[in-house]
Amino acid sequence: MRLFGLTGGIGSGKSTVARRFRERGLPVIDADDLARRAVASGTDGLRRVVERFGNDVLGADGALDRKKLARIVFTDEDSRRALNGIVHPVVGMLAAESARELEARGEPLACYEVPLLFEGGLEAALRPVVVVFAPVEQQVARTVARDGCSEEEARARIRAQMSLAEKAARADYVVENSGSLQHALASADEVLDRICASFGIDIGRYPKR
Numbered sequence: 726m727r728l729f730g731l732t733g734g735i736g737s738g739k740s741t742v743a744r745r746f747r748e749r750g751l752p753v754i755d756a757d758d759l760a761r762r763a764v765a766s767g768t769d770g771l772r773r774v775v776e777r778f779g780n781d782v783l784g785a786d787g788a789l790d791r792k793k794l795a796r797i798v799f800t801d802e803d804s805r806r807a808l809n810g811i812v813h814p815v816v817g818m819l820a821a822e823s824a825r826e827l828e829a830r831g832e833p834l835a836c837y838e839v840p841l842l843f844e845g846g847l848e849a850a851l852r853p854v855v856v857v858f859a860p861v862e863q864q865v866a867r868t869v870a871r872d873g874c875s876e877e878e879a880r881a882r883i884r885a886q887m888s889l890a891e892k893a894a895r896a897d898y899v900v901e902n903s904g905s906l907q908h909a910l911a912s913a914d915e916v917l918d919r920i921c922a923s924f925g926i927d928i929g930r931y932p933k934r
Contacts, residue, residue, distance in 0.1 A: 726828040730851030732842035736867035738902035749931040756839035763815035853897030
């Protein structure tokens, strides 16, 4: 099975592209979903997060309050590294399990949606790499609207990641998401079709719906 990478930045529209791929029948492994599983209630991951960051990052129900944790890690590099050291190994293990399951059922192609693809040094294993690009001001506006955070918090999160311009320069394919939704979806469709063609996979397997 061929596994390619999909990445972007906060508010770039990466999830929109991943959703389009799923609509066409392409399996997508979501690193964010795996990260949530890695620190779910009762897991060793959550226990280690609490040991490092304290009970203040928990909600009233005892589950991880991701917004509280985000305020810490996106403004402090050491905290961000500590969290990544806890979560990333578990995410990698879960992603490998998901890929093996997809391969076992005969899938010829799948996508791994991962925000920190380049930052984590995963590009060599996930070629081709697709980057979803949007201007910084659009990233900020979308993040504020989606997460209910302040503009300052949104900019801090964006600064904590590699710039989208650098990611786009290192990508094999770029999906432009600076215009209309229809334009972004058409760009995503074109990229998926080109990836299928590069691997000799019939694009009819992933019809546009």
